[in-house]
Amino acid sequence: MPSRCDDGAVRVGLDRRAFLACAGGLATAALTSGSAQTPGAKTRLILLGTGGGPRPRKANAASAQVIVIDGAAYVIDCGDGVARQLVSAGVPLATLRHVFITHQHSDHTADYGNLIWLGWTAGLRTRVDTWGPPPLERMTRLFFEMNAADIETRIADEGRVPLAPLVHAHEVTAAGLVFQDEHVKVTAALVRHPPVVPSFGYRFDAADRSIVISGDTAPSDALIALARGADVLVHDTLYPAGVDRLVASVANAATLKQSILSHHTTAEDAGRVAKAAGVKTLVLSHLVPPDDPAITDQMWIDAARIHFRGTIVVGKDLLEL
Numbered sequence: 092m093p094s095r096c097d098d099g100a101v102r103v104g105l106d107r108r109a110f111l112a113c114a115g116g117l118a119t120a121a122l123t124s125g126s127a128q129t130p131g132a133k134t135r136l137i138l139l140g141t142g143g144g145p146r147p148r149k150a151n152a153a154s155a156q157v158i159v160i161d162g163a164a165y166v167i168d169c170g171d172g173v174a175r176q177l178v179s180a181g182v183p184l185a186t187l188r189h190v191f192i193t194h195q196h197s198d199h200t201a202d203y204g205n206l207i208w209l210g211w212t213a214g215l216r217t218r219v220d221t222w223g224p225p226p227l228e229r230m231t232r233l234f235f236e237m238n239a240a241d242i243e244t245r246i247a248d249e250g251r252v253p254l255a256p257l258v259h260a261h262e263v264t265a266a267g268l269v270f271q272d273e274h275v276k277v278t279a280a281l282v283r284h285p286p287v288v289p290s291f292g293y294r295f296d297a298a299d300r301s302i303v304i305s306g307d308t309a310p311s312d313a314l315i316a317l318a319r320g321a322d323v324l325v326h327d328t329l330y331p332a333g334v335d336r337l338v339a340s341v342a343n344a345a346t347l348k349q350s351i352l353s354h355h356t357t358a359e360d361a362g363r364v365a366k367a368a369g370v371k372t373l374v375l376s377h378l379v380p381p382d383d384p385a386i387t388d389q390m391w392i393d394a395a396r397i398h399f400r401g402t403i404v405v406g407k408d409l410l411e412l
């Protein structure tokens with residue numbers, strides 16, 4: 092079936108590639124050039140979950156991204172379904188090397204342990220380093236303790252390597268350099284996501300491109316500084332008019348609305364941040380509301396476009412950039 096992009100162009104189907112063509116077309120309409128994907132980039136960025144909030148949904152998975160460099164997978168955030176999303180993206184679970192958690196909210200952490208545990212059943216037998224705010228070390232230890240019956244059975248029954256010794260959790264408590272290896276340097280900024288402290292955004296500087304993941308944040312000067320000149324900024328995004336509909340069905344509507352508005356960034360402000368940081372591509376992700384059909388891709392883009400003239404992409408699960 093032909094699909095109509097929001098710029099009026101008709102394209103056949105609306106798979107990931109076609110969507111990117113739409114998004115690129117929109118950018119191109121306002122710019123002289125525009126493809127979200129860096130030509131020849133060896134460092135791959137795949138959006139695994141682009142909806143905001145922990146409620147399981149049909150429309151999209153909870154927050155997660157993967158950066159793949161020379162076959163090593165660096166996963167950022169572990170929302171519901173992250174292991175399955177990696178498989179759907181064609182990234183072997185056994186290539187998992189590092190996991191980064193931006194902050195301790197369940198839409199970013201629910202499948203943290205499950206990712207490693209299920210990856211191990213899929214053949215993961217090499218070291219995994221994990222990074223994130225406290226209590227990451229305790230979470231890691233208790234997760235293996237909680238699932239010891241299965242883990243010990245599989246070691247004895249299936250001849251698997253012991254799992255817990257593979258996993259090295261590192262608690263991140265301050266901004267600055269997180270770590271560096273032969274592929275990438277990772278730097279953190281403290282962002283504004285009260286009452287969750289600390290909450291981090293992470294920057295990945297690889298040989299061929301730089302990618303910043305905002306985590307959840309209200310507009311943040313620290314994030315602007317972190318993202319300065321980056322190729323890609325994946326930013327938390329809110330569409331204010333949709334929040335009333337989002338909270339309408341819950342008993343704690345007023346409190347939830349205030350919470351959402353106070354610690355996220357509107358699409359318009361995400362454009363403002365992208366402009367201030369001078370990034371090339373802004374990816375709107377952690378969409379709030381995550382599944383409101385009344386908010387079209389064009390509406391998200393138009394809001395960010397008020398301030399930002401670079402390429403704008405509305406995040407879709409399994410979209411590669």
Ligand SMILES: [Zn+2]
Pocket residue numbers: 194196284287307
């Ligand atoms: Zn959050």
